[in-house]
Amino acid sequence: MSLFRRKAPPTAPAGRDARDPFDEAFLSQLALLEVVARRMFRGRNRAERKTRKVGSGLEFADHRDYTPGDDIRNLDWNVYMRLGQTLVRLFEEDEDLPIRIVVDASGSMGTSGGVKFEYARKVAAALSYVGLANLDRVGISCVRGAACETLPPVRGKGRIFRIFDFLRRIAPEGPTDLRGACARVAAESTEPGLVVVLSDFYDADGAFDALNLLRFRRHEPVAVQILAPHEANPSPDRVRGDVTLLDAEGGVLRDVTLDDRAVARFAEAHERFCRALERNARTRGITYLRASVAIPFDDLILRLFRTGGILR
Amino acid sequence: MSLAGWPLAQIAAFFAVGTAAVTALYLLKMRRRRVVVPFAALWEQALRTSEARRLARRFRRLVSWLVQVTVLALLALALGDPRPAAWLRPPRTAILVVDTGASMAAPTHDGVPRNDAARTFVQATLRALGPADRAAVLAAGPAVRVAAALAPAGQVRARRLDLAPGPGPARLDDALGMARALARGAKNPSIVVVTDGALRPADRDVLAACVAGPIPCRIHRVPGPAGNVGIAAFAARRRPFDPARVEVVARIENHDAVPHDVQLDLFAGDVPAGSVRARVPAGSEHRHVFDDLDAPGAVLRARVRGVGGDVLPGTALDDEAYATVTPVRPTRVALVTDGTDLFLEAALLSLGETVEVELVPWHSKTGQAPDVGDADVVVVDVGAQKLPPLPRDVHAVVFDPWRHDDADFPIRKGRNVRRPFLTEQDRSHPILEDIDFVDANVARGTTFRVEPGDEVLVRTVGDPIVVLRRDGRRKILAVGFDPRQSDVPLRVAFPLFVSNTLAYLSKDTPGFVATVPAAEPAVVRLSDVGLDAKGTTTATVRTAAGTTMPALPVRDGRLRLVVFEPGVFTVTLDDGAAAGASAEMAAVVPPLGSLGDALGDDPRFAGAWADPAPEPFPVVDDPLWLLLLLVVAAVAAVEWWTYHRRVTV
Structure with a gap:
């Protein structure tokens, strides 16, 4: 019906014991x-828990020097244009x-x-x-x-x-x-x-x-x-x-x-x-x-x- | 100490078995309640106890065992019902008769009031009785009272005994009769009489009969000095010739061995009315008359006291006496006259406020009967006129009724007498009190023919010439000569004769007695104290102490009563024509006489004396086994409370 309709809370299957703690x-x-x-x-995404890993998340964590083999898409071109240094942006890795x-x-x-x-x-x-x-x-x-x-x-x-x-x-x-x-x-x-x-x-x-x-x-x-x-x-x-x-x-x-x-x-x-x-x-x-x-x-x-x- | 319950062997067996059972129960492992706890290690840590504490716990267990054995021992002892040996004697019944006569207010030889000494002995006797014994206390005063009804001795001992002396002599006969009635059917009865010995001979005889009787009777004396000085008699009356004034007589008796100087004070109300000092010899009396007091209607009080440091011996009960002079209603006199006898009118007028005289003129030619209204007495003195018809139901005094032979007069004519001599007269009659007519000169007169019941007051050579006749409630006094034809009106006896005649006819009895002896039955004619008792059936008496006696019956205008409080009391009519009317009267202590012990020398009482200081009973409370059970209960409660065994055992 609607994408925004709240899902109904789970209902207990019929036939439970009257003294059932999960009634x-x-x-x-x-x-x-x-x-x-x-x-x-x-405001938080689901299953987004900050681990101690630095990886492919969305939230910026730090810079480090570029080393061969790094994904070139992670180069910070703004820094390179202003300072002439090749730094790679590091992101906090999200995992459940x-x-x-x-x-x-x-x-x-x-x-x-x-x-x-x-x-x-x-x-x-x-x-x-x-x-x-x-x-x-x-x-x-x-x-x-x-x-x-x-x-x-x-x-x-x-x-x-x-x-x-x-x-x-x-x-x-x-x-x-x-x-x-x-x-x-x-x-x-x-x-x-x-x-x-x-x-x-x-x-x-x-x-x-x-x-x-x-x-x-x-x-x-x-x-x-x-x-x-x-x-x-x-x-x-x-x-x-x-x-x-x-x-x-x-x-x-x-x-x-x-x-x-x-x-x-x-x-x-x-x-x-x-x-x-x-x-x-x-x-x-x-x-x-x-x-x-x-x-x-x-x-x-x-x-x-x-x-x-x-x-x- | 003896055992009244189980014998010692049974008690020992019971105790042995019980101790064995208790010990076995203590040796057996105690059944404990199981409590499931989630973390027993923590409980162990919290309940880690020292060695000393473990020893204390064992010791407490030992103490608990000892307590149980002690309780068992007490129970075993209670089963034995231990009693002092004195308790094992058969129960007794003691009837204590305590003299509460007026003499008991006097001191003993030790200076203690005799009734206090009697009370002390009574308490000691009651303390000598055990729990199984019963007792009763009778107060033998002017009236017999039950000071403590027959009950267990402990209850009687706890009662507050009223043994106050009464205003008259003890009535031992009544008290001993009641004591014998109480003792009848009681267990091991005995009678103990506590008295000072100042008893009347009749009471001494009764007491001797009791001592000789089948019921054991003992006497305890609280004697004191015999001497007593007090007022033995006190009376007041209106003066015969001047009823507006009062004369009082008081008699003081000295029963001591030495003479006493006394002062007698007389008060009318609160006002001193007279005082006299006298020396009363030993064993003698002094009489004094206050003969002209202006105190009619007042309460008179006499008080005797020693003077010059002389302390009067004996009781103070008879040191005061009271009297009242009752108010009197003026006698209404209708004088039917032809207006010629001024002597008679003068004699009536001399009686002052005690009479109200109404002149009723009479002339036989009018033929009308005289109207005398509500007169109490009709005096008919018509001289030469024909006698008028006498009104009915009214006392009458008629002078010379047979002046004419056709007169209508109930006392028949005898004969005419010329110059009658009044030769005989009845001096004992109140009308002729203090009067002498014997040498009177009379010109003429008429004798009467008397009938049975007539009283002849004066005779002339044997023939009645002054006669009193009772016609139902009416009295007729016939004087057989005309005062005008004699010298009688010229004599001083004439107004007295008139006064006596009116007093006799208007009152049932002459005199104004308004005093009765205390604590003795008395009959009071209510008319004597100025009360009209017509139609009255009951009267209420309020005593000098302020208490109101139950309504007393009044019969034929007479009130029979016994007043126990000396002093002035008030009689109020409850019903009848004069309902609500009241009069004051006085009750005086009767003569007490000597207050000495008359029993000591009487051989009839030898060997009848009670133990003067009876031994108190060892234990006067409830049986010991009950106390033992109470101790057991207390010990068990303490043990239960301290050892917390109520949950686990």
């Missing part, structure tokens, strides 16, 4: 996010930057009714949709232990349902080994790109090492720590008295007597753990965001847009 309401929110993203990045979204699917993400994993899936789906809408290539990896289940990068907004289906299949279970999992992700991604890690980072050994590893492999890691408020700061009424603490990822049983002071000490220790992760990430230029499941996921997406540098 009609979710899709409506995605459509809204797409509009917001367009406003934020108006792959986006890899890593979702932590360990058992710790499934506690408290799985609110953290649910939140992570929604954020992952929303980021994917916005990325696909900007003609980026988006791949998703779900990690548990050192294992990694990967959806290869796809392009085009119509592929969003593949991402939905992939995310639907994943259930949180098993231990956390972020370092091993990120090593697998880095190994699978031959070309560096943006890697968004959605996790609670409840990994005493390798939470930061995993991010650092991605950085070493020339990826741009973005850490989004998803927390449940009542896990970070438990209410004394819920965990008071003589209890056995059972780790959600198995293995550890500990008999303790919890009182107000013990719960307060845990809250302080949790805060220290998160601050240490944030401090280490920022000192190495890794974008870090702390997200509570209490805030709507679309608010988190906009925060990522504005402050996270995910989309530039």
